[in-house]
Amino acid sequence: MPHAPISDAALDQIFRQARTQNAWLDTPVSETLLRAIYELVALGPTTANSNPTRIVFVTTEEGRKRLAPHLSEGNRAKTMKAPATAIIGYDLKFYDKLPQLFPHNPGAREWFSGSEELAEKTAFRNSSLEGAYFIIAARALGLDTGPMSGFNNAGVDQEFFAGTSIKSNFICAIGHGDPAAVFPRSPRLSFEEACRIV
Ligand SMILES: Cc1cc2nc3c(=O)[nH]c(=O)nc-3n(C[C@H](O)[C@H](O)[C@H](O)COP(=O)(O)O)c2cc1C
Numbered sequence: 510m511p512h513a514p515i516s517d518a519a520l521d522q523i524f525r526q527a528r529t530q531n532a533w534l535d536t537p538v539s540e541t542l543l544r545a546i547y548e549l550v551a552l553g554p555t556t557a558n559s560n561p562t563r564i565v566f567v568t569t570e571e572g573r574k575r576l577a578p579h580l581s582e583g584n585r586a587k588t589m590k591a592p593a594t595a596i597i598g599y600d601l602k603f604y605d606k607l608p609q610l611f612p613h614n615p616g617a618r619e620w621f622s623g624s625e626e627l628a629e630k631t632a633f634r635n636s637s638l639e640g641a642y643f644i645i646a647a648r649a650l651g652l653d654t655g656p657m658s659g660f661n662n663a664g665v666d667q668e669f670f671a672g673t674s675i676k677s678n679f680i681c682a683i684g685h686g687d688p689a690a691v692f693p694r695s696p697r698l699s700f701e702e703a704c705r706i707v
Contacts, residue, residue, distance in 0.1 A: 523648045528694065530655045530686030531587055538568070538593045538652065538684055546646045546683075553642035555635040557617050558610045561603035562639035563675045565596040575668050576680075581659035591655065591682035596665060597643060599636030601628055602674040636678045643681060653686035 514520075521527075543566050551560060567576050573589050576596075580588055588594055604621040611617040621628040644654045658679045665677045 519649070522651075523645055527648045527653070528686070528691045530653045530682065530684075530691065532687040532690030533587070533591045533682070534685045534687055536592065536685040542650060542652065543568075543593065545650055546643060546652075549646035549649070550639050550642045553639060555638060556631050557607060557614075557620070559603050559607060559631065559635055560610055560639070561599045561632040562636040562678075563598045563600050563670075564643075565598070565669050567594045567596065568592065576665070579661040579664035579668065580657075584657050584659045587655070588657070588680070588682055592684040594680055594682045595643065596669055596677055596680050597636060597640045598666075598670060598675045598677045599632040600673075600675050601625075601632055603632050603635075604628060632676075633678065640679060640681065647681075647683050652683050655682035655686070656680070657682070 547564065550562070555561065567573055573594075576594065577585055577589060604618045607617040607621075608615065621631060640656070644656060647654050656679055660677075660680060662677045665680075666675070670676065
């Protein structure tokens with residue numbers, strides 16, 4: 510049966526009225542909600558069902574202190590006030606899990622294991638997609654987000670992913686945003702500027 514479009518209220522919540530946040534209310538985010546976000550993220554499509562994304566949720570003072578030195582000046586203070594910040598990373602060796610994730614094609618691991626370049630490209634592309642699903646999932650569950658790439662990736666990798674094949678992509682603060690700190694909405698490209706139908 511064809512699906513009906515989701516409601517206008519849902520579209521407002523996820524897109525039209527959702528804004529990138531710069532300050533956070535003092536409302537905690539439960540582990541149950543963090544798990545609920547990931548359960549949705551994991552269902553989004555990825556190449557060969559590879560799920561290359563690995564996430565560290567920073568929710569404690571100790572975790573925030575480890576993150577702080579690697580953040581750009583403009584991102585530091587606000588990230589320290591966020592109830593949770595997800596470090597969205599990708600596993601360069603994601604292909605080792607393909608026998609589990611793509612069992613109907615036993616050769617899938619070898620599509621990637623022989624080429625570092627293809628593995629890197631695939632992991633980064635799909636973790637960026639899963640990062641986008643993350644933002645949409647968090648908003649759908651009633652949370653606000655603040656995605657950020659202004660940080661030292663090598664520093665974060667050393668601090669949180671040392672000894673692994675995981676690299677950071679971007680970080681995303683989550684919680685309940687303070688509407689007073691939201692910037693005016695910037696313009697977007699129109700359909701005519703960004704798209705062609707051929
Ligand atoms: C991958 C990514 C990286 C971003 N990096 C930063 C950042 O380092 N610092 C920051 O303040 N905002 C950052 N932003 C926020 C964007 O500037 C913001 O989402 C955009 O201007 C749209 O704002 P709006 O969602 O309120 O319309 C980033 C957003 C994304 C998706």
